[in-house]
Amino acid sequence: MAEVATRRILIVLPALNEEHNVAAVVHHVRDTLPEAGVLVVDDGSSDRTQHVARDAGATVARLAVNLGVGGAMRTGFRYAVANGYDVVVQVDADGQHDPENVRELVGHLADADLVIGARFAGKGAYKATGPRRWAMVVLAVVISRLARTKLTDVTSGFKAAGPRAVKMFAEYYPAEYLGDTIESLVLAIRGGLVVKQVPVEMRERSGGQPSQTPVRAAVYLLRAGLALLLALVRRRPSVDSADAA
Numbered sequence: 001m002a003e004v005a006t007r008r009i010l011i012v013l014p015a016l017n018e019e020h021n022v023a024a025v026v027h028h029v030r031d032t033l034p035e036a037g038v039l040v041v042d043d044g045s046s047d048r049t050q051h052v053a054r055d056a057g058a059t060v061a062r063l064a065v066n067l068g069v070g071g072a073m074r075t076g077f078r079y080a081v082a083n084g085y086d087v088v089v090q091v092d093a094d095g096q097h098d099p100e101n102v103r104e105l106v107g108h109l110a111d112a113d114l115v116i117g118a119r120f121a122g123k124g125a126y127k128a129t130g131p132r133r134w135a136m137v138v139l140a141v142v143i144s145r146l147a148r149t150k151l152t153d154v155t156s157g158f159k160a161a162g163p164r165a166v167k168m169f170a171e172y173y174p175a176e177y178l179g180d181t182i183e184s185l186v187l188a189i190r191g192g193l194v195v196k197q198v199p200v201e202m203r204e205r206s207g208g209q210p211s212q213t214p215v216r217a218a219v220y221l222l223r224a225g226l227a228l229l230l231a232l233v234r235r236r237p238s239v240d241s242a243d244a245a
Helices: 022-032 049-055 068-082 099-111 130-147 163-172 179-190 214-233 239-244
Strands: 009-015 037-043 059-063 087-090 114-118 159-161 195-199
Touching: 009 022, 009 049, 009 068, 009 099, 022 037, 022 049, 022 099, 037 049, 037 068, 049 059, 059 068, 068 087, 068 163, 068 179, 087 099, 087 163, 099 114, 099 159, 099 195, 114 179, 130 179, 130 214, 159 163, 163 179, 179 195, 179 214
Parallel strands: 009 037, 009 087, 037 059, 114 195
Antiparallel strands: 087 159, 114 159
16 A cells, blocks of 8 residues: 555545535634545535535535435546545534544545544543434344454444455446445455444534434434345446556
C-alpha cells in the first residue's frame, strides 16, 4: 500500500434535509483536515441543504431524488475515482461523527483497506437498545466470523476506505437499504479486502430530530437480516475487476 501521508483524502457527507447541521460539520472538517476535499451529496433534500453546504465551502453533488445513504455514497466513490482521490471517509452530516477522529481512521489504512469507527469498542457512552441493539449484536457476530476479526459495530456509518476499497465501491457499492453498512462490509470481505475497526466516541445530533422510533427499530431488525442474506447470496466482487474497470 502507498504511504498514508501521501494519499489524497475526500470526506463525503451524505445529507438529507440537514440545512441546520451541515454548515457546522463542513466547517469542522475543513478546520481539522484542511488538505482534504469535502463533498456533500445532497440526497434529494427538500430544504436548503445544498445551498448551505456550498456556502460553507463544500463541493456539492445534488441527487434529483432520494436514493438513501448507499446511493449517495456510491456517488461519492465515483466522484473520488474521477477526481484522483485515494481515500474516502464517510462522515454524517448531522454532527454525530467527530472529524477529529478522521486522521486516526485514515492512519489505520496502512494495514487495512476499510476502517470502521466503532461505537461499541470501549470508547464513549453511546448505547442502542431494544430490537435495534439485538440486530447489531447478531450482525456483528456473523460479520466478524466472515471477516475473521472481531467487529463490534458493523452498522457504523463512520468509515475510511483505502485505494482498493475506493475502486471496488465505485464499481459495486450497493444502494439498497443498509447497503452502506451491512452489504458494503460483506462485499468488501468477500472481495478479499482487509477490514478492521477503531473505537470512536459518538456525539449527539447538532440539531433536528432523529428518525428512530420503536416501530422503526423493530422494522430495522427484520430488514437488517434481509440485507445480510442479500449480501451473502450476491455475486462475489473482485478487486481485480474493479481495477480493470
